[in-house]
Amino acid sequence: MTTISTGPGASELMALEFDEFDRRGRLVTLSWEGAQHLSQTGLVEVLPAGRDTWRLIPSGAVGSVRVEGLSVRVLPAASLGLTQLFFLLDHAADDAFLSSAVPARDDDELWSSVAESMARLAHQALAAGLLRxxxxxxxxxxxxxxxxxxxxxxxxxxxxxxxxxxxxxxxxPDIAENRILRTAAHRLQFLSELPDATRRRLAMVDARLSDASLIPQGAPVPAWTPSRLNARYQDALSLADRIVRRISVEVEDGHAASAAFVTEMPELFGRYVEAELSAALDGRSGRLLHNPVVNLDSGTEADGDAPSGRHRAPAGDGDHISVRTGLVYEVDGEPVTTFVPTYPTDRRTRAAEHYRLLAACTALGVNRAYLVYPAQRRDDFPQPRRIVHTDISIVEYPVDLSGGPADSRRAIVELAEHARTLACAPAARHRTEGRRHAR
Structure with missing residues (x-):
């Protein structure tokens, strides 16, 4: 546990940092109310260990929580800081957020970086007046x-x-765009340890948008669509929308009782890979199928004196061994290859995914598949693994997320190019008699 000074006259903030797969945990001193706030965020398990003493163990999510002068951060195993995680991964392929809009210096500046960026972008959006x-x-x-x-x-x-x-x-002015901007500014201004100048700028945004109603904590976020009319709002809205959806701030007596940013890394990584591959591969007679179910078997072996290897169709349509195949790239109705995003990144987990991909390749009738995972080191490179006694290769394909959206997107584009190359080589695909898709 480390101590962070928050400025002259301010109380010191105790900082606790975990790896997301840490199962030993650490002991902290918290009131019952503080422990309850921390437990409700879902970032860590909070187990009693004595009077006002609790053992904190990461629960599988990553993020940052502040409560009662304690800062708890759970870092992802993919060599990512929390600030990078929030701004580099939480976007869809058609709604990329510009990382240059968030001048975060280091991971300890998550909250102040988010607040300062929100204040700056909101002031720019409102400079020409309120959108109505x-x-x-x-x-x-x-x-x-x-x-x-x-x-x-x-x-x-x-x-x-x-x-x-x-x-x-x-x-x-009480429209979705203004409601989202005001709610983000309103919540952030209650965070502790913010610079006074940032807090004042957020309060000014909140006051400027007072005719727009606030979105209650936990309520659905209203939808907004990028258009020519809200073009000057879009950078601010991209950030504000993520704040309202992903950052919770509980306010008591005019101060933040707790603030939390928590996200599930496996879901986040899988959604990112799926969105980028879809953008790169859909179209031009090709499409990406999202986890179609394929039958591994063609029937049941005939009884009696039927020759060995002869099969007949099963009695019922549901009597099959089905395999989930990942993200299947299909061209002209024929599968070319499949991709499976996986997290975490340890070798034992990847070995288990190899068995799944081997079955998927057999059922699909393709001879190459890609296991996509976050790179542990910058010098990680793709590694094909040829499966013995088959013509199937499974490629371990690391994606370096630490370099930002541009670098990671470039790696996904290169992966898509590999798939297109396979589609142009007829020998790279083989047909399996009786292959059936259940989409």
């Missing part, structure tokens, strides 16, 4: 406005002429 739009309003009024909802009028006010149930469109 039309919003549907259903309301009961004493005068007619818009159109009367006759069904609701009869059901709610039978035999009465007023109030009138009406629907109208209102040109207002």
């Amino acid at each position: 739009g039309y919003r549907r309003v259903d309301e009961a009024l004493t005068t007619v406005r818009g159109r009367i909802r006759l069904g609701d009028q009869i059901r709610r006010h039978p035999g009465m002429t007023i109030p009138l149930e009406v629907t109208y469109s209102e040109f207002t």
